[in-house]
Amino acid sequence: MSVPVQPVPAASPDGPSGDARDQLRIRRADQPGDLGWVVMAHGEFYAREFGWDVSFEALVARIVADYADSHDPVREAAWIAELGGERVGCVFCVAADGPGALENTAKLRILLVDPAARGRRLGTRLVNTCVEFARATGYRQLLLWTNDVLVAARRIYQAAGFQLVDEHRHHSFGRDLIGQTWALELRPAQP
Known part of the structure; x- marks a missing residue:
């Protein structure tokens, strides 16, 4: 199962730009350095923006390591967003396994958009890519876990x-938080 990804010009106040620095694309996270970047970026951005400690980076590292070691390429995927050839975002779609997991349920994991790339609807594009993949793969439900301080x-x-x-x-992560679980019921993709 492959979700096509095409380079899309980033939005600008004057319309699409031909400048290579403004070229935004979402691609599979399948290049050397992609998974390491995901861990590093989460650690750095969340420490800077929310004061979270290294235990958050460790959690992300475990999620990424599990994906790298044993993901099912038919039912699970990860994406990297690039702006001008630089990594600026990511999202993962993984099967919801383990005790109590519902059949045909996936999880949206570790969404991130670099602060320097915000304002381009990149987070929306990443989430939509994940939702479209989960739907096309046949999942019935998509879950995610987040914290209430992540308002955007x-x-x-x-x-x-x-x-x-x-x-x-x-x-x-060194803070008092309110964790939240969100669910999306998926309908089959329309022909």
Whole structure:
């Protein structure tokens, strides 16, 4: 299963730009350095923006390592967003496995957009890529876990149709947070 990705000019106030520095594209995370960048970027951005400690980077490293070691290329995928050839975002779609996992359920994991690339609807594009893949792959439901302080990401999830199904207080990443689980019921892709 392959979701086609095409370079798309980044939005600008004056319309599409032909400048290579403004070329935005979303591609599979299949090049050397992609997975390492995902871990590093999460660690650095979340520490800077939210004061989260290294335990968050460790969580992301475990998610990425699990994906690298054993993902099913037919049912799971990861994407990198590039702006002018530089990595500026990512998202993963993985099967929801383990105790209590529902059949035909996937998880949207580790969405990130570099602050320097925000304002181009890149987060929306990444989430839509993940949702389209999950739908085309035959998943019935897409889940995600986030924290209430990630307001911009929550807006993207809500706009994509995700519904809040659970929240709880926890102490993680050196902070008191409210964790949230969101769900999107998927309909089969239309022919």
